[in-house]
Amino acid sequence: MTYWIRAYNHQQYRVADFIRDHGFIDWGMHxxxxxxxxxFLYATAPESRLTFMMEVTATDLSWxxxxxxxxxxxxxxxYDQWVSHREQSRYVRFSLLKELDCKALTFGLLMENGLGGAPRSPRRLMPAVVDYILNHL
Structure with a gap:
């Protein structure tokens, strides 16, 4: 099992609303x-914090x-960008494990505890930051 961080921009897409409404979210698989x-889903500024703990439950889904x-x-x-390439894309399903609302899971504190930089694209998390996150759930 691998731990990942995946940032999202809530000014382009209502990620939190979709997850709350459906219990999962499908994302382009790169x-x-x-x-x-x-x-772990990370809301970009102004929130700048982890918001959801998800589990990968399906991979390589078609549109x-x-x-x-x-x-x-x-x-x-x-939306227009998504429509233009959705049929050629493959998707991964993240299912909700837990919604996170902890002051210890902000960008600054994650950086102090092993996060290697601002989350942009999906990336694997190092053990030190995983331990820190899991201790604050």
Whole structure:
């Protein structure tokens, strides 16, 4: 099992609303996620904190197998970009394990405890920061 961090921009897409409404989210798959991996979702500024603990429950989904989330786009530009390549993309499903609301899981404290830089694209987490996060759940 691998621990990941995945940032999201809540000014383009209502990630939190989709997860709360459905209990999962499908995301374009550009990394080598495996079923059982744990993904911490990180809300970018102004929140700048971990918001959800998710588990990878499906990989390599086609667009037709993924959930219709078009109603959750805020940015027309982001929606248009998604539509232009959705049929060629593969998707990964992250299922909700826990919603996070802990002051210890902010960007600054994560950096002090082993996070190697601002989360942008999905990346694996080092053991020190994983231990820190798990101790604050």
């Amino acid at each position: 990394n080598h996620f495996e079923v059982g991996d744990i993904v 037709h197998e993924s959930a219709d989330d078009s109603a959750y786009f805020i940015s027309q530009q982001a």
